[in-house]
């Protein structure tokens with residue numbers, strides 16, 4: 001759909017009824033922290049801090065108009081009360097047990113939510129060991145061929161919808177990072193992909209089967225991990241064919257979030273960069289999965305690309321040509337989900353004089369990711385009700401490797417991403433975009 005048509009559209013479907021949030025990786029740290037968190041907020045036990053949809057505002061019109069509604073009051077979003085949760089995992093734990101294992105949330109909070117959490121159980125997963133070397137999948141579907149597995153996933157979706165009285169769903173991949181997979185012929189067109197499904201092509205990853213099942217069921221798909229998944233021409237084509245919005249990939253939460261906050265500042269002041277060394281220690285299940293070289297490679301590619309796009313060495317060779325960028329992740333069990341990240345940034349200023357910036361971020365991985373899952377679920381459901389489909393680039397704000405149409409480069413600067421997101425909302429709601437020139441206030 002062209003922007004002109006979007007601007008004319010005025011039949012946004014209302015957020016009526018319940019919204020099902022389906023999560024592959026349901027028993028993982030991010031999913032459980034997200035779901036328990038939403039329930040805690042619903043019960044008035046905590047605030048949804050970190051969530052733009054819940055806490056954020058949007059300025060409309062001129063600064064003198066004083067129109068600054070909350071985003072959730074400006075656009076018709078599903079309310080937290082209307083969310084229901086389901087999904088799949090290779091572990092059969094209900095969410096109460098899974099929350100305790102993840103050790104992200106304090107025990108007294110988990111105990112207070114016990115009945116609610118214990119009532120949510122995963123469906124058995126579609127899993128292949130070759131894609132996640134460091135986890136042993138015990139709770140997996142018995143079907144062996146891909147088409148049957150897709151049918152089994154679709155049957156789960158129908159079962160979930162019936163049991164929960166849901167008619168709209170979104171799917172957000174919160175499963176483990178899959179082993180690195182380069183783009184192959186089977187991914188390059190829908191025809192190739194569907195041929196590959198019939199032949200159980202080994203280059204079709206489990207996450208792609210979930211995405212295929214979702215899109216062909218009319219369900220939006222968001223990819224929170226760095227695996228290709230929907231970021232392949234075949235599934236982009238499928239999403240366009242079924243008029244389903246998709247977005248990805250890899251939630252931008254901790255160290256990379258800070259990188260995309262700091263790097264635009266360095267560039268804005270035309271300071272140079274010699275090198276950026278990033279390392280961290282992390283001891284959760286995600287850390288264990290990323291301890292395997294094949295899964296780390298997928299993550300490394302996602303984490304490394306941001307600086308090149310923000311700094312544009314080809315445009316500013318004197319400042320950014322050949323800067324050294326290293327990214328390390330170290331599995332260190334004692335810290336669990338509480339990641340500690342270090343960045344050493346070697347910069348140079350006036351006349352080439354060198355300086356250093358040191359960042360030591362003691363963060364909590366899943367605490368940072370949970371509001372991102374919430375916002376993405378709500379925004380992508382909104383996108384579908386507006387009539388958008390295919391890649392939702394305006395959601396780049398949330399990703400380390402934003403998906404973009406072929407031929408475009410992704411925008412990584414967090415502030416440009418936020419402006420893109422808010423201006424998209426203004427356009428969809430027929431408000432003027434905000435350009436921040438402000439000359440009108442001064443020139444008669």
Ligand SMILES: NC(=O)c1ccc[n+]([C@@H]2O[C@H](COP(=O)([O-])OP(=O)(O)OC[C@H]3O[C@@H](n4cnc5c(N)ncnc54)[C@H](O)[C@@H]3O)[C@@H](O)[C@H]2O)c1
Nearest residue numbers: 025028029030089125175176177225251253285286365369
């Ligand atoms: N800040 C963050 O936490 C953050 C940021 C960016 C990306 N991510 C990504 O989000 C994902 C989830 O992170 P996490 O910390 O919750 O990891 P986790 O290991 O705690 O959870 C992942 C879950 O996925 C399950 N799983 C693996 N393969 C599956 C399959 N084929 N089907 C269904 N379930 C499957 C695992 O059993 C596990 O319970 C990871 O891929 C991670 O890289 C997390």
